[in-house]
Amino acid sequence: MGDGKGAIVEPEITLSPEVQEVLADVIAIRREIHAHPELGYQEVRTAALVAERLQAMGLSVQTGVAETGVVGLLEGGQPGPVVMLRADMDALPIQELTGYPYASQVPGVMHACGHDGHTAALLGAAQVLSAMREQLAGSVKFVFQPAEESRAGAERMVQEGVLQAPRVDAAFGLHLWNSMSLGTVGVTTGPAMAATDYFEIIIRGRGGHAASPHQAVDPVLAAAHFLVTVQSIISRSRDPLAPAVFSIGCIRGGDAGNVIPDEVLLRGTLRTLSQENRTLLLKRIEEVLHGTTQALGATYDYDHRPGYPVLVNDAAMADLAREVAAAVVGKEGVLSPEPTMGGEDMAYYLQEVPGCYLWVGSANPSEEAYPHHNARFNMDERAIGIAVEILVRLARRYLA
């Protein structure tokens, strides 16, 4: 956020002695996981490490949930509600270029989103909370899920009953976030992240000679009409006060300048912040596709794959998260960011139970922070301590 000219102000972070005590271990676990990243639904080594740690804390542990997911249950000394804390464990298909001593030892796979930090932080929170078991009125469910990166591990965790037995009353999760500086925490009330939908469209014509288009049906021209017209749903069909974006990121068709091809392939994504808007725009996209192709004599195949639902933070739980975050990074450190049009599968839990998903700033104040999913992604590990403290406080505060 800074302009790089002024003096660097180190943030003030308040960590409890209990959290400080486990911090070195948490960082060691993060680096261990970082060195051995695993892609979605292949988190075998990571899951084994998590399960072993949870068992050593005396928790009841369930493994193999949604293939590689792990769930630990901590029952407090007194009865009460059940609060769930969630981390994602998967890495990305990226060749790491950080040069860290603990850089990935797996060619082409990297923890470039910080999920290694999420997993380590949740283990740290489990360690701290299990030591205060007797004081807790209720239970804490520690959920380590597979495959957040576009493979909906959370949806499968829900299908396999992670919110039941015992029934979860509230759910919290967080993302270490390099777009925000260390010492800040972001909490958005209401819709915070977008519903994601993906499309693969094939517009079919009839190939022929470019000099005799009247003997062919040109799918390139039909694709061009569709591309332009479909954007008008954003300006004409959408409520101007309801955010939405539709992007075509891939278009492929033809090889030669003098040949009309048989077909053109398009791939794109729709992002919306309400189910109502989502349903409306999904319908309009196909209507525009139908109309533009029909007008030009072409046909189409339309493959729509729904992604994640809208992520909605419950207002009361968001307030609780702000209060907790303020105790760790101070009132000025707590931000209320605008929603983003990115998607996150935490949404599957939050459409079933109230809860909140937080951003924990992880950009080092004095060096360039590379973005998530970059081969040089470099979070400030002090953010992991903040994450542990927030998770511990969320659970204690909710059960209080």
Ligand code: NI
């Ligand atoms: Ni991520």
